[in-house]
Amino acid sequence: MAKTIPFRLITPTAAAFEGEAELVIGVGTEGEEGILPSHAPFLTALRPGILRANAVEDGQPRRREFATSGGFMQALPDRITILVDHALTPDEVDVDAARAELQSAQERQKAHAPQTAEFALEAANIDFANARLALRTGA
Amino acid sequence: MPTVRDLRDRIRSLKNTQQITKAMKQVAAAKIRRASTAQHQAQPYATALSDMLRDLMAAVGSVDHPFLKPGTAGAPKGVILMTADKGLAGAFNSNVIRSGEQLARAQGPVVWYAVGNKARNAARRFADRETFAQSLSLGQKIDTARAVAAKVTDDFVAGTISEVVLVSSKLVSMTNQRPETRTLVPIVAPEREKATGPRAEVEFAPSPEAVLTRLLPKYLEFTIFSAMLETDAAFFAAQLLAMNNATENAGKLIDELTLQMNKARQAAITKEMLEIVGGAEAQTG
Structure with a gap:
């Protein structure tokens, strides 16, 4: 081993x-x-x-x-x-919550200019939501 | 001299009070366990985080991060005043509030940030206007800690406040909690260890400066979070003690009043018997 x-x-x-x-x-x-x-x-x-x-x-x-x-x-x-x-863990992911968060983060991100701290924060939220969805769907 | 009925009523109401304090004591005892478990679970994170911070601080020469530089000169201090949401825990909340008040008196003008409803009320009184406030036990503590950290960071970077000071309760032991004042920002590096062995050449990606820039806000967030957990545990410890004392005091008072009531009842019986005997004697006489 x-x-x-x-x-x-x-x-x-x-x-x-x-x-x-x-x-x-x-x-x-x-x-x-x-x-x-x-x-x-x-x-x-x-x-x-x-x-x-x-x-x-x-x-x-x-x-x-x-x-x-x-x-x-x-x-x-x-x-x-x-x-x-x-x-x-995959079992702990709440798909609906992740989807909702993804959507609201994408909405919020539109209000900020790229290169700002807020934009980066929302980008991180989007990535985290995507990661949760990807983990659950086994992508 | 109170009558037997007055005394009986008082005893009854005391017994009710005693029941309530006893129940609160048991609730506090159960909640202490939960609060100290939470505190215990946060411990590995705390250790690992300060470990990383120490490695980073040892590796970087100078970092251009606002948290490591002195704040705007002449700006008021920012004080995070942290108490419980509720009272009935002896002098627990007022000790912290008094510490904050003394600090404010000694240091000139301050900007208040309150965590916990009692702190909010106090800060409102000190500042004579609405202040930034969060509840201690409402919602997820980590989210609250994040919100507070974000707010003080914004104000610090904007130059509204010159430093961030935290006044909260330290759980010294189950029977001893005392207020503690710490400066959070500017961050002072934890004790530099002698760089020896493999720790001396830590590799960083992308660079120690970049990692440190990400780590410092986390460090502030987590310090606030762990202070919240400690406040929670300390509050229930204080409440347990206060309710224990209250239950004991009520017991003592009940004993005293019962004695008084028995005496009064005895006196009434004696008086009645004397009256009967007196009456009988008057008839035969």
Whole structure:
């Protein structure tokens, strides 16, 4: 079996995932970042998107996916820590709420000029809503 | 001398009060558990966040972020006053409010931001007008924390306030809560550790400055959020203590009044017997 590394996915209200993983792929601001065990110390900001991890639970490999809002990923040789505001498993995604949010964020974004903070904020909301929908529909 | 009936009425009403305080005590005890669980669950995030912040601060030379620079000179301070929404917890809320008031008196003009209904009422009184206010327990705390953080950030960046100070309750122990005053912005870097071992060469993407710029607002948000959780837990701890004392005091008073009532009843019986005996003697005499 491949080497594993302790991986924690933490939100302000709970630990969404805590366990061992062979590989963790986060959507960094510079593109997707895959982290394997024994990675050099690394810290990046994450964009809203789908976080994938090849977890190992009870000795069995298991693929775990979460729709996450923006956050941060810290990789150390002996552990990976991800901090996000929200992390949802496919079961936790409320499709109707995500659709409604997507629509209202798109509406709100139109009112702001590109390159403004408000525009970026709504873009993040749109990305997070899209990530939730994509996770649920398995796209 | 109160009559037997007066005393009986008072005892009855005291017993009712005691029942209420006892129930509130039990509710507070149950809620403490929930509040401290929430606090406990936020702990890993707090640890990881300050860990990252420390790495970042050690890595960056100078960052052009408003949170790391002193605020506009001469502008009033922004004070986030944080209390519970409700009372009946001894001096819990008034201690925090008094701390805020003292701060304002010592530091000159301040702009108030209230979290919790009691703080809102106090801030309204201090400022003599409507102030920015949020409820502590209404809605999701994290959303409230975000709203407060966004508001103070806007004001700080706009130069309306020169710094952001938080006055909230610290849960020292279950029987001890005291107000605490902290400066949130400008952010002071956590203790720089000696850069040793693998931590010395952390790689950042895209750059430490860019990551830090994203991390600092989160840090402010989360600090407010965790202060809210602590206020919540401290409030229920204070309420538990206050309701416990109230229940005990009511018990003492009930005992005292029961004794008085028995004495009064005894005195009435004695008096009646004396009257009967006196009457009988007068007839035979």
